[in-house]
Amino acid sequence: MYPMRSWSVRNARWLSVIYQGIEVVLKMAHPLMKRVGYERLDKPFVKVEKVTKGFLFDSQSCGQCIMSFTGLSCPMNCPKSIRNGPCGGVRANGMCEVNADMTCVWVLAWEGNKRMHKGEYPIQVVQPPVDDRLRGSSAWLRDIRQKVAQQGPTASGSFENS
Numbered sequence: 540m541y542p543m544r545s546w547s548v549r550n551a552r553w554l555s556v557i558y559q560g561i562e563v564v565l566k567m568a569h570p571l572m573k574r575v576g577y578e579r580l581d582k583p584f585v586k587v588e589k590v591t592k593g594f595l596f597d598s599q600s601c602g603q604c605i606m607s608f609t610g611l612s613c614p615m616n617c618p619k620s621i622r623n624g625p626c627g628g629v630r631a632n633g634m635c636e637v638n639a640d641m642t643c644v645w646v647l648a649w650e651g652n653k654r655m656h657k658g659e660y661p662i663q664v665v666q667p668p669v670d671d672r673l674r675g676s677s678a679w680l681r682d683i684r685q686k687v688a689q690q691g692p693t694a695s696g697s698f699e700n701s
């Protein structure tokens with residue numbers, strides 16, 4: 540929802556704390572989710588993500604969320620789908636060059652980054668191009684599986700199929 544975009548970046552700090560809490564719970568549930576099957580869980584998770592992230596961030600469900608790097612501003616709302624922005628056309632008043640009725644998502648991203656991370660700039664991490672094959676899949680589940688795999692066998696019980 541467009542009006543929520545700027546609210547969410549203004550409140551990026553505590554929203555990210557809530558997400559970190561959800562992440563802890565999902566990591567703890569990893570053995571169970573693995574048993575049920577991540578593929579089976581994908582659809583219900585996508586539905587929850589569409590409702591919550593769609594409402595709060597105007598998320599476009601690309602399935603490879605990088606909003607923890609972009610101050611909770613969804614880069615897929617950029618008309619050019621730029622993952623490392625902004626482009627060179629941001630208007631002097633911070634509005635988008637393509638859509639003058641919309642604040643540039645990267646102007647919002649800098650604002651959110653400042654609120655989420657005092658003195659740190661994850662927004663400057665260079666992101667890979669968007670992979671359209673992942674569109675419509677659960678970004679949360681992908682993120683959890685990657686993080687559990689990185690933590691090793693103590694967290695996941697096994698590296699296999701984590």
Ligand code: SF4
Pocket residue numbers: 616617618619620621624625626627628629630634635636637638642643644645646
């Ligand atoms: S001004 Fe910002 S939102 Fe608009 S096209 Fe450029 S980077 Fe994307």
